[in-house]
């Protein structure tokens with residue numbers, strides 16, 4: 130729904146893609162007590178619904194602390210919401226970890242694994258053979274700016290490199306939807322640009338519905354078929370910006386950003402939103 134209350138149509142065919150319906154999530158208030166002696170809850174997600182068709186990318190922007198990472202954790206099966214349902218291509222996601230390829234906001238590299246082994250871990254856990262996962266990872270090392278780091282330990286990598294290993298891991302996971310929580314946040318401008326174009330390419334090629342959390346409005350305008358703006362906590366949808374096709378978005382990027390769309394998103398975020 131837009132800020133003016135208009136309903137947007139669901140764009141995908143029945144059952145296909147990522148479908149999220151009426152998700153509400155609450156966290157216990159600080160000091161609520163282990164056994165609920167002083168129960169109290171704070172609503173963080175407020176009746177959120179969205180649909181991401183196959184081959185399409187939806188970007189989520191919103192003020193810091195509004196609930197973006199919480200939404201992705203719910204969809205990744207790591208948090209159980211108070212209510213709502215979510216599925217990808219008809220398969221339920223709530224309370225079922227491993228249903229989607231998920232890139233958390235903080236990289237989750239294992240310190241005792243090398244770059245290559247960290248990169249292939251998610252694919253292996255999902256049942257892919259190590260040899261196949263390694264072949265796919267090696268083919269992408271260069272594009273991810275990780276050539277020569279195959280045998281490095283996470284401690285030996287910069288923050289940006291760690292983030293790229295983590296992104297490589299998520300992208301190699303074979304699950305039918307991809308959830309990315311600020312995957313480019315710690316990257317330099319050139320690498321960020323290269324990986325943004327890589328993401329555009331794989332979204333089109335792999336046809337996976339993709340959800341991208343970002344604070345970068347230009348990034349959202351380039352990468353997303355649809356940008357969803359969330360309100361401050363409890364997060365609800367305050368604006369939906371539907372975007373032209375990827376080719377036109379690339380052209381707009383070449384000639385400067387799409388200013389009217391950026392203005393609409395900024396207006397929906399409100400003054401001092403912190404995004």
Ligand SMILES: Nc1ncnc2c1ncn2[C@@H]1O[C@H](COP(=O)(O)OP(=O)(O)OP(=O)(O)O)[C@@H](O)[C@H]1O
Pocket residue numbers: 156157173191192193194195196197198199200234362
């Ligand atoms: N495990 C938790 N227990 C209690 N409250 C939590 C927990 N995790 C997050 N929160 C609260 O829920 C709200 C939303 O957090 P979340 O991490 O989803 O925000 P976000 O939109 O991803 O923010 P940012 O843009 O800074 O990453 C915040 O107020 C946060 O303090």
Ligand SMILES: [Mg+2]
Pocket residue numbers: 197198199234310
């Ligand atoms: Mg977050």
